[in-house]
Amino acid sequence: MKTPKRLEALVEEGLVNEVIAQLMSGKEATVYVVRCGERICCAKVYKEVNQRSFRKNASYQEGRKVKNSRQARAMEKGSRYGRKMQEEVWQNAEVDALYKLASAGVRVPQPHLCFEGVLLMDLVADADGDPAPRLNDVELSEALALEYHALLVNQVVRMLCAGVIHGDLSEYNILVGADGPVIIDLPQAIDAAGNNSAAEMLERDVINLRSYFSAFAPSLKHTQYGKEIWALFEKGLLTPESPLTGHVVLDERPADVDAVLLQVELAIEEEVMRRMSV
Numbered sequence: 001m002k003t004p005k006r007l008e009a010l011v012e013e014g015l016v017n018e019v020i021a022q023l024m025s026g027k028e029a030t031v032y033v034v035r036c037g038e039r040i041c042c043a044k045v046y047k048e049v050n051q052r053s054f055r056k057n058a059s060y061q062e063g064r065k066v067k068n069s070r071q072a073r074a075m076e077k078g079s080r081y082g083r084k085m086q087e088e089v090w091q092n093a094e095v096d097a098l099y100k101l102a103s104a105g106v107r108v109p110q111p112h113l114c115f116e117g118v119l120l121m122d123l124v125a126d127a128d129g130d131p132a133p134r135l136n137d138v139e140l141s142e143a144l145a146l147e148y149h150a151l152l153v154n155q156v157v158r159m160l161c162a163g164v165i166h167g168d169l170s171e172y173n174i175l176v177g178a179d180g181p182v183i184i185d186l187p188q189a190i191d192a193a194g195n196n197s198a199a200e201m202l203e204r205d206v207i208n209l210r211s212y213f214s215a216f217a218p219s220l221k222h223t224q225y226g227k228e229i230w231a232l233f234e235k236g237l238l239t240p241e242s243p244l245t246g247h248v249v250l251d252e253r254p255a256d257v258d259a260v261l262l263q264v265e266l267a268i269e270e271e272v273m274r275r276m277s278v
């Protein structure tokens with residue numbers, strides 16, 4: 001096929017030898033199957049801001065770092081330069097997450113480079129070597145649904161242990177490769193330690209998995225893996241091998257407000273005494 005304009009620079013640099021076909025086009029990017037030497041890869045071409053309908057929610061941006069204060073101020077003001085910086089931060093979040101997660105053994109495509117708004121990475125293929133289907137296009141038995149659910153919950157755990165939460169995980173951004181599910185689409189990935197919405201986003205990711213797989217395996221309907229995973233993470237006890245049950249015992253005792261207020265008063269008195277003694 002004719003080389004798309006956004007891929008011409010990679011062809012000229014010898015990073016891509018041939019554009020084989022367009023794989024898909026979504027709200028934020030168009031993906032192509034390309035040949036890089038002897039390897040068949042995937043090129044994710046991020047769309048320009050004015051061509052995209054995907055809105056970057058502020059909750060995803062929290063905790064993301066920029067190079068300097070000038071860039072941060074420009075992003076806050078929404079200037080043309082600031083919007084450009086915001087795009088770079090958005091794209092780099094996916095690249096950084098892929099490298100970090102691949103190193104941690106999470107089932108994501110292996111990234112190779114990001115150049116001029118194009119992310120080059122391994123193509124996830126099925127048993128016949130063709131591009132792998134999305135999870136929502138695969139027919140599942142109850143046994144396979146349970147197997148895939150367990151594997152993906154473990155991937156969520158491994159991601160969290162690496163400090164990353166997908167933030168938009170569902171059957172639409174999971175591919176079923178020759179050796180099982182692979183997680184894709186991570187531009188909205190967040191830093192688990194630097195985002196106040198981390199627990200909520202993790203819970204949502206896990207609930208999305210439960211909702212999908214419970215249609216094939218009803219025994220998953222009332223599981224609470226998200227709460228269980230986050231509770232272990234908060235206590236510093238979560239590891240990739242942590243045994244999970246899918247059930248948690250919630251503390252439903254009423255809060256002792258008087259005791260909390262007493263602690264606050266004591267802390268205030270202690271601070272006053274400290275200042276008087278200085």
